[in-house]
Amino acid sequence: MDRLHSQKIWEIASALRLTSNGSPADAILAFCEARAAAMLTDFPDCATPSEMLNIMEATLGTTFEVVRSDDELVALQRRYVQAGEWGFAALDKELHGDVYGVTYRRMTARTGERSFVSVIDCRGDKGLRSYFTKWHEIGHLLILTDQQRSTYKRTHAHASSKDPEETLVDLIAGHMGFFPQFLLPEIGTEVTFADVDRIRGKLCPEASLLSSAIAYAKHHGQPCLLIDAKLALKKEEEAGLLQGSFGFYDPPVPKLRVQSVVQSNNAQQYGLYIPKNYRVPESSVIHLVHNGQQDPATASECLSLWESSDGNCLGPKAIQIEVRKSFDSVLALISLPRGFRNRA
Ligand SMILES: [Zn+2]
Structure with missing residues (x-):
């Protein structure tokens, strides 16, 4: 839990202009809840967190691309690279070890198209976590400021598992996934x-x-x-x-x-x-x-x-x-x- 009190978490809370007497992580969770409530006002029939996940995917402007095998991964990389998304050339290397998902900002998105793509790695045992991985990637997008949204390139630097932001985003995923x-x-x-x-x-x-x-x-x-x-x-x-x-x-x-x-x-x-x-x-x-x-x-x-x-x-x-x-x-x-x- 110490990671949730690190400077990085205070910086995220501060960039979002949050104030709180409690922990910055709690303030960020409350911020995510408020964003969810605002999105749900347009979807009064939404009754499950699964439906809310789809609503957030669209509202936050990403598309989930689920990969179930190495062949599917190669095909996905080829498709996006051919469309001018060269960052996808390194996708297979990004999804190493315990990295379960990556969100890229699309370089070639046209007006009206979604700005991001979230690749969800479901190869082998990683598939057991597909729901959590989707929420994790949504968590990253939920805490971007408007300014960060336009400059953001992709989630997950290498060896990111010790990154406090990853711990925070896991916390958000666990909370929002079972709202x-x-x-x-x-x-x-x-x-x-x-x-x-x-x-x-x-x-x-x-x-x-x-x-x-x-x-x-x-x-x-x-x-x-x-x-x-x-x-x-x-x-x-x-x-x-x-x-x-x-x-x-x-x-x-x-x-x-x-x-x-x-x-x-x-x-x-x-x-x-x-x-x-x-x-x-x-x-x-x-x-x-x-x-x-x-x-x-x-x-x-x-x-x-x-x-x-x-x-x-x-x-x-x-x-x-x-x-x-x-x-x-x-x-x-x-x-x-x-x-x-x-x-x-
Ligand atoms: Zn992450």
């Missing part, structure tokens, strides 16, 4: 993956299960957590491996650990809290799903099963847990059993 105005009325009183599926199907079928579940847990009115667990080493173990301080015969074994936690606003107030990097208890149903013995699974468990490596355990608290496998990680939705929810 609260559309999401909140859909969230029911139970905390279930079935509810996540239903909402995803209705509002944004292109979104991934993970990004939908994150937005769902974050905005849920009931206290809940979403955990993403994967096989991983402890931080000290990883550092030890890098320094070569382990003997040849006793390298550390990766264990199932919490990689990220998303909590509802009121989770902590109800005593629902699991720290990042904690090991998943072997007796938890999360292990059964990880091992492939069950998928999906639900269980009633106690939070006191969870303990840190120095032996501290979390306090006793009855929890309801629902688990699903999602590629190389295991997702768990954790909530309080019915009847415990109103006791803070």
Whole structure:
């Protein structure tokens, strides 16, 4: 989160002439919400973030070009280069590693044509993020000032993943892709993956299960957590491996650990809290799903099963847990059993 308080973010907020007593990132999110509200006044029938995405694509003047294979990428490059968009010659090199999309300003756009093209890389596993990538590129365009719009060349410099602006634009994408105005009325009183599926199907079928579940847990009115667990080493173990301080015969074994936690606003107030990097208890149903013995699974468990490596355990608290496998990680939705929810 430190990146969201860096000078670059203050500069973006200042270029947009935003003022705020809070964080510049919050001010920029509020600015994006206000822009969305203004655009939606022309489209009163818009009822889903997917529809809003199309409206913003048109209003902000870009065209999504989705690429699903290397052949499609080559064909797209050829088409645009032949039309005079020479920047596309380097497109394949731009979409390296964890770069999922690029937005170019068109050099040959005629009056009335859209000024930008946003290439969405959906080759292989990158396709899982297509919805998020589209919103990410829209996020870049949303925070351009009018002056920047006319001089802007393209998103993504090399090695941009540590760029605070990328972190900010990811935040905008996560927020706009599950715009609260559309999401909140859909969230029911139970905390279930079935509810996540239903909402995803209705509002944004292109979104991934993970990004939908994150937005769902974050905005849920009931206290809940979403955990993403994967096989991983402890931080000290990883550092030890890098320094070569382990003997040849006793390298550390990766264990199932919490990689990220998303909590509802009121989770902590109800005593629902699991720290990042904690090991998943072997007796938890999360292990059964990880091992492939069950998928999906639900269980009633106690939070006191969870303990840190120095032996501290979390306090006793009855929890309801629902688990699903999602590629190389295991997702768990954790909530309080019915009847415990109103006791803070
Ligand atoms: Zn970007």
